[in-house]
Amino acid sequence: MIMNKKFAFFFLLILLSQHSIAQLTNQISIDEKTSKRMLISLCERNAFEDTSFSSWFQKEYNSYNVDTSTINLTTNELKGINVQIILGTWCSDSREQVPRLFKILDYAGFPESRILMIAVDRSKKAGDYDVASLKIELVPTIILYKDDAEVGRIIETPRMSLEEDMVEILFTSRKN
Numbered sequence: 001m002i003m004n005k006k007f008a009f010f011f012l013l014i015l016l017s018q019h020s021i022a023q024l025t026n027q028i029s030i031d032e033k034t035s036k037r038m039l040i041s042l043c044e045r046n047a048f049e050d051t052s053f054s055s056w057f058q059k060e061y062n063s064y065n066v067d068t069s070t071i072n073l074t075t076n077e078l079k080g081i082n083v084q085i086i087l088g089t090w091c092s093d094s095r096e097q098v099p100r101l102f103k104i105l106d107y108a109g110f111p112e113s114r115i116l117m118i119a120v121d122r123s124k125k126a127g128d129y130d131v132a133s134l135k136i137e138l139v140p141t142i143i144l145y146k147d148d149a150e151v152g153r154i155i156e157t158p159r160m161s162l163e164e165d166m167v168e169i170l171f172t173s174r175k176n
Helices: 002-024 045-049 051-063 068-074 092-107 162-175
Strands: 027-030 037-043 081-087 115-119 141-146 149-155
Touching: 037 045, 037 051, 045 051, 045 115, 051 092, 068 092, 068 162, 081 092, 092 162, 141 162, 149 162
Parallel strands: 081 115
Antiparallel strands: 027 037, 037 115, 081 141, 141 149
16 A cells, blocks of 8 residues: 555656646747747747647648758768757748758658757747847757757758758868
8 A cells, every 4th residue: 555655656746747847848928919829938849730830830841842862961960960940930931941941850860859949939038948048130040069069050041952051061060
């Protein structure tokens, strides 16, 4: 009987901690300008399954054609990379570029565990998550890291294409 109480307490503790962690991601807020729902703070990809975001995410993801010959150049270079995505679900550039980036990363077999996604409001604040040190001016901002050091950014829209910009960042960082 004592063992069952200890197990029940332990199980309850695990459930509460998981619930607390879940509350820290995929938070929804209301955009003061449009009165529409927006993501805020840390996000996971499954946030785009919400009906407020799924239509634009799926449309852009499904219609984008990955430049496979260019992204194939990065297969080895992506191995030590972490990706941070700062986006605004209210932002048309984020709505275009983030689904495209996910399609590229999916094609490359990039693990989602190495992606950190942060949604900001129009003033580039992420609720309780502090992004000030990232100096975000425009969204989306896609930051590539290697060994915890930033190796490059794609800001708002790619200069050439997401694939070509990634190749340029990765090969430039390899030389340094």
